[in-house]
Amino acid sequence: MFCNQCEQTAKGTGCTVTGVCGKKPDVAALQDLLLHAVKGLSYYAHEGRRLGVKDNKIDHFVCLAIFSTLTNVVFDPERLQQLINQTVEYTAQLKDKVAQAGGNVEFADPAANFKPAADLEGLVKQGEEVGLPTARDVDANIQSLQQILLYGIKGVSAYADHAAILGQHDDTVYAFIYEAMVSFANKELGLNDWVGLVLKCGEINLRAMELLDAGNTGTYGHPVPTEVPLGAKQGKCILVSGHDLKDLEQLLKQTEGKGINIYTHGEMLPTHGYPELKKYPHFYGHYGTAWQNQKKEFAEFPGAILMTTNCIQQPQELYQQNIFTTGPVAWPGVKHVDNSDFSPVIERALELPGFAADEDKGTVMVGFGRNAVLGVADKVIEAVKAGQIKHFMLVGGCDGVKAGRNYYTELVEKAPKDTVILTLACGKFRFFDKDLGDIGGIPRLLDVGQCNDAYSTIQIAVALAKAFDCGVNDLPLSLVLSWYEQKAVAILLTLLHLGIKGIRLGPSLPAFITPAVLDVLVQNFDIKPIGTADEDLAAILG
Template sequence: MFCNQCEQTAKGTGCTVAGVCGKKPDVAALQDLLLHAVKGLSLYAHAGRQVGVVDPEVNRFTCKAVFSTLTNVDFDPARFQELINQCVEITAQLKEKVARAGGNVSFADAAANFRPATDLAGLVKQGEEIGLVIDHDAETDIQSLQQIFVYGLKGIAAYADHAAILGQEDDKVYGFLHEGFAALTNKELGLNEWIGLVLKCGEINLRTMELLDAGNTGKFGHPVPTEVPLGHKQGKCILISGHDLQDLHDLLKQTEGKGIYVYTHGEMLPAHGYPELKKYKHFYGHYGTAWQNQKKEFAAFPGAILMTTNCIQDPKDYMDNIFTTGLVGWPGVQHVKNGDFGPVIERALALPGFASDEDKGSVMVGFARNTVMSVADKVIAGVKNGDIKHFFLVAGCDGAKPGRNYYSEFVEKAPKDSIILTLACGKFRFFDKKLGDIGGIPRLLDIGQCNDAYSAVQIAVALANAFECGVNDLPLSLVLSWYEQKAVAILLTLLYLGIKNIRLGPSLPAFITPNVLDVLVKNFAIKPITTPDEDLAAILGQ
């Protein structure tokens, strides 16, 4: 196997024996094979659009298939076998539709005529032979750009799937996914064309996050400042992790009146700020911290656990208590479908729950764009009178790899006349720190999940408009941590928007070659993090 798509990849180059995430070589091969099949499907989908053939089933399937290959989503070989066979079946049906419409169905690339093996072992062998879904004959820098592009497409697919669940879709997004995977078969594209596609990926991801934002806020309301307990209540309990607010809503509805408290974990923390979710009285608090600590935290949780999106780790110590839904999968873990969480509820009622109340303090969430902009006059006044000297967006993914304590130290050492904006699970390095306020505005503002980078962008744009300057001219610095492919898509969005001087860590992606990095440095002034003291001094001109 070879996998270098996450920040924790072995030796900083790529996992070749087993994934640091827990991915086995057979699953890695099946994921590569599924993307190969998706590339074939995309050739026909892209050709179909040229003659007016647009298939909603193909669109949704593409997102689900690609999302399944993200880090920490699906580790179940049987599920990948189903997806591969389904992809081939859908491709054949689409090919017939495109042919009837007079579209091109003659493609030389092997992906267009892929035939899967009849058994799992055969599929694994095919995946091992195919490898990464890039042009293995291309020069190194083009391969690097193709990998950046593919990982950006993966992020888009994940956000598009979330958005579609909430009824928000745009064929522009689906069309680009198909155009993008089809482009991987084009050996004529040069360095500049691939750079253009990479930046286009950032543009489309912005639209995708806008769709998801509309889905979340349209259905559950705009987040409002909310105090979230970190302790627990005596009684039966369910822990829900991941990102999918619809799953949380369905779980809350189905557990109402059953004497079960529902707690969030990881990226689900910001859900407490949504009016249509917080109205449920048994939606109580937050348990645990970031995804990489789940083995210890889940083993100690006395109730049922539901995983809704990526972040699952080997649950061998609590297999009977954990459930997956959506695209999440782990061999041997019970999977619940169609929003029916009866098995989860049944298990929660059978487990002891918490024996007594516990008070561990609280944190504040709900500072998405509507909340921040509602006090924009105070923010602007604070900047103009000198009370607020700088804004830091300290955001991104958390992980187990050494070096991530940089972010907590950075926040602790940031001047007291600065505001810290944060989002995604990287905040768990410092989310419970009491930083005080400036003129009634909390110094630590939790904007939300990773996809709420859209809110952060809107806040930055609104501030730039208020001060009649560009975003790069604001007293705003981005200090980001990355781990998986959604973070790649967000970074590409920031580059598409022309945001410069981003500090990125804890390490740079293994799939970026020195020449590609040089382009990013020259055009966008991307910088690797150093130490909190050095970076703060450089940012503040000290």
């Protein structure tokens, strides 16, 4: 196997024996084969759009299939086998429709004519043979850009899948995914063409995040500032980790009146700010962090655990009997919940002891999405003009267990008291419970939400730039981001598409970026690797 798609990759170059995340070689091969199958389907979907042949069910499925190859989503070979076979079935359907419409159905790429092996062993061998859908016999810098594009597509697909679940679709998103997948076989494209496709991926991701934002806020209301308990309440309990708001809503409905308190974990913390979710009285509080102590926290939690999307490494036998997955998540030995029927989760929660007594561990504030922040924009602007707020820092992104991430905690702790910290995604769990005080009633630490809420952060920056009659790059705003997996890649591409410069990125730079491609990013966008907290604060604050 060879996998270099996440920040935790072995030796900073790529996992070759087994994944640092726990991914086994057979799973890696099957994920590559799934992408190969999706690439084949993309030829017919891309050609079909020229003729007006589309299928929204297939479009959503493709996003789900690509999403399933992200870090820490699917570790179950049988689930990948199902996805591969379903992809081939949909490919045959599209091929027939395109042929009937008079389109081209003769493609030289073996992916377009892929026939899956009959068993898992055969599929694994096929996956080992095909590898990633990117080209192998091209210049290293083009190959690097192709990998950036592929991993960006994975992030786009994740956001598009979340949005589709809430009824939000845009064919420009699906069309680009197909265009990008077939482009990997196009040897006529030069370096500048690939740079263009990478930046277009950022543009498309902005649209996908906008769709997801519309789905979340349109269904559950705009988040409002909300105080969330970090302790526990005596009684039966279920812990929900991941990102999916609809799954959380369904669980809340199905546990009403059952004497079970619902807790969030990881990136579900911001969901306490949504009016249509916080109205449930048994939606109690937040338990644990995201990555740092995750295995210990899950092992000690006295209730059932529901995983809605990728957020942890493979569960250990110690506690996997209490874990249930939903959506794209699938791991061997872990029960999967289908059709939003959470009765198995509820039954397990009732069997387990729950919390024996109340525990007070303080509270944190969430709910500072764009509506909440822009609702006090006049106070923010006044504080800036009065010199009370001298700088804004966005410190967020994906978290992980690899060394070097304490930098973000130190950066926030050492930031001057006239600095406001905006944060989002699971990276905030390095400092989310720090009491940073306020500036004129405005909290210095503003939790904008999940990584899925990056759209909100962008809108806040754009609105502030408009208020001060300047460009975003002219604001007293610094972006210091951590990355872990492919959704972070897509968000970074969106920021580059928007022309945002001077981003500090860490804790280490992506292994799939060659020195020459990095030089392009530095020269055009002034991307910087993080240094020490003291050095970077000195540079940021001048």
